Amino acid sequence: MDTVSPTRQTAVGRSLPNRRWDRLVRGRGRFVANVAHPDTLHAAVVRAAEAYGTIEAVDTTAARGAEGVVAVFTAGDFDGLCAPWRATHQVFGQARVPQEFALARGVIRYVGEPIAVVVAETAHAARDAAELVEVSVAGLDPVIAATDALGASAPVLHPELGAASPANLHARIARDAPPAPGGTRHTVHLSLARVAPQPMETRGLLAHYDPAEGTLFVRQSHQHPHQMQDVYSRLLGIPEHKVQVLCDDVGGAFGLKQQLHKDEMAAVCASVKLGRPVRFVVTRNESLISDGQARDHDLTGHVEIGADGRVAALRLTDVCGVGAFGLFPRTSFGEAGQTSRLFGAPYAVPAVAYDGTLAFQNRPPLGHYRGVGHPVACVITEALMDAAARACGEDPIAFRRRHLHDLSAGPVTTPGGIVVERYRMAECLDLIERRLAELPRPADGRLRGVGVACLLELTANGSRYYGDGDVNIACTETAVLKMEPSGVVRLATGNTDQGQGSDQMLAQVVAGTLGIAPDDVAVTSGDSAHSPYGGGAFGSRGTAVGGQAARNAAERLRERLLATAALLHQRDAAELELSGGQVVTTDGTALMSLAELARLCHFKPHLLPPEHEAGLTVVGRHVPPADAMNASAAFAAVVAIDPDTGTVEVERLMAAHEAGTLVNPQSVDAQITGGAVQGLGQALYEAVRMDDAGQPLTGSFMDYAMPRADMVPPVEVLHVPPLPGDGFAPRGVGEAGASCAPAAILCAINNALAPVGAAVTELPATPLVVWNALQSARKG
Structure with missing residues (x-):
């Protein structure tokens, strides 16, 4: 018999390309x-x-x-x-x-x-x-x-x-x-x-x-x-x-x-x-x-x-x-x-x-x-924390660190009613502080500042908010998984994909659990008639909720496949594993391919005991906690301001995030980076303007200033590793950049302006806003 290395989850943790990209860049989008x-x-x-x-x-x-x-x-x-x-x-x-x-x-x-x-x-x-x-x-x-x-x-x-x-x-x-x-x-x-x-x-x-x-x-x-x-x-x-x-x-x-x-x-x-x-x-x-x-x-x-x-x-x-x-x-x-x-x-x-x-x-x-x-x-909380740190004459990071939650005695509930069941903020701040210490501090006549912001991100919302509000929004997720006679599988999910790559990540989750290639997982999503009832995409829930449902379904199918193979080969299911599209023993001996096993289940069920369940269509469901899961993140921004024009250049953005299991690290980093660019736009450029009569003044991209590629600084993403024993535990990251980057940028701007007695009190911090702040400070 052939020998195969029995490794599980090989598809999880790999930066594989989004399965939709090739079709979309060729103009074949629907x-x-x-x-x-x-x-x-x-x-x-x-x-x-x-x-x-x-x-x-x-x-x-x-x-x-x-x-x-x-x-x-x-x-x-x-x-x-x-x-x-x-x-x-x-x-x-x-x-x-x-x-x-x-x-x-x-x-x-x-x-x-x-x-x-x-x-x-x-x-x-x-x-x-x-x-x-x-x-x-x-x-x-x-x-x-x-x-x-x-x-x-x-x-x-x-x-x-x-x-x-x-x-x-x-x-x-x-x-x-x-x-x-x-x-x-x-x-x-x-x-x-x-x-x-x-x-x-x-x-x-x-x-x-x-x-x-x-x-x-x-x-x-x-x-x-x-x-x-x-x-x-x-x-x-x-x-x-x-x-x-x-x-x-x-x-x-x-x-x-x-x-x-x-x-x-x-x-x-x-x-x-x-x-x-x-x-x-x-x-x-x-x-x-x-x-x-x-x-x-x-x-x-x-x-x-x-x-x-x-x-x-x-x-x-x-x-x-x-x-x-x-x-x-x-x-x-x-x-x-x-x-x-x-x-x-x-x-x-x-x-x-x-x-x-x-x-x-x-x-x-x-x-x-x-x-x-x-x-x-985030922006008002962090502005207040900076104001308090300045009043106490304390380093902003050190000041934040001594105000972090202590979960040593168990979860804590904030005054706003958030149950903090997971908190890795100290590790996030440590990563940010170490990287900031490594950066050069050039002197070129511009005002320079560093800003730090912390975010408790609510992800994977449960049913309490919309459910108690009597709003018909599904917060659970269901996955239907079936294996074809050829050994490939089809996944139907209530998730939807708007470009963030959730279809790809769900395929990797299923593939890793079943020991097959992600390309052997077809994903159906976004169709109310053919996808199981689900919540779609919101609140950074795609992998945290939809991924868990897909994994639950894949685990059920895996158990069924192993139990059937164990019967056929008169072995204990605990001695078997799925790897490389085959059923293998724990020492790596290949017993049969998944295609062989699937064909038997579909076409020769009479070879199995009548009471044995060998159907290859399974359902997995995930019900998140009634309130949202939380994830920790800290961002830093480094800015340089031209004192004569008020122009702000963000030289670097950093993000430290606890994302749990990184199913596709490339996609996770892209989510955080893309969000940070949107946060940059809100901090420096974007504003819907109207005159006093309510007539729009920003009706095109000539007037509504979106960040261009040449305005985007390097964005460095740092990850807090999962804790031992976490298992498969992805946490949402999709909103961290848009949520935390504006606060970090504002704090950096005001850190740069503080030595001259100026401060920005509105966003976006356009050159005119910053210049006016400088002029007010100069006039006393």
């Missing part, structure tokens, strides 16, 4: 915009040109008569077809939540709000005809800044909700803490601009309603096929088993593609009305002015230092602008809700208070963007 479908119509949306006003008339006559136009729909055309919705969440049961429709009814509340949808034979014809729709609006005074929206004299955006104090109140999130006795208090103000998530592929869908069968098929650039199956079924009254949502190739998402946008619902309604396929793809300009956005916080933080030199209390007042509506179904509570939980979370501070006010404003809705509250909580 994206919404380029998938051919017979008889397809195209939709274009007529959007509000003013920020606030009453719709007096919508004249569609010219558009209806334009060449190639099939139909023009306004709000009333969908009455009785599509139910209205509210972005409610029972955890925030006292929130004031307006009703929403696919198209604006009577009032427009932000530039870009959908008013009508034009459907034509070609995309160009639809867009040309959309420009012919005349909308008459009686303008009203808009309110743009969240702080202004709460004023007593502010225009009221949703009078149908009744009076509120303050005006335009969406929700309050508050947690008090007792005052700290004695000591000193230091205050930090920070303003975080709105940012616009910008994946490479914009939002889009192709909807096809078949009136003969009563079925709806939607190919959508989205993160959650099962969520959207539920949404379309409920709002349109179509039985759930007759709705299929396919999220095939998706060119990035970053949280933007977690919700239902009004224009998407309008396009689906158009298909139902017409009984024909309708394709709708958002342009880049539309994306920048009307997609769900993020951040938009005005923060005032206080740190109270006791007589013993320790932080006794942290307090935060947060005014968050949520736009004109909440996004459905995941709502717009996430930014402030997560900020309230995460503020101060990395540190052992006895008293942490949060007072958040969410305000309606004449801007696009606030949605989810990579990190969702993590970047906000």
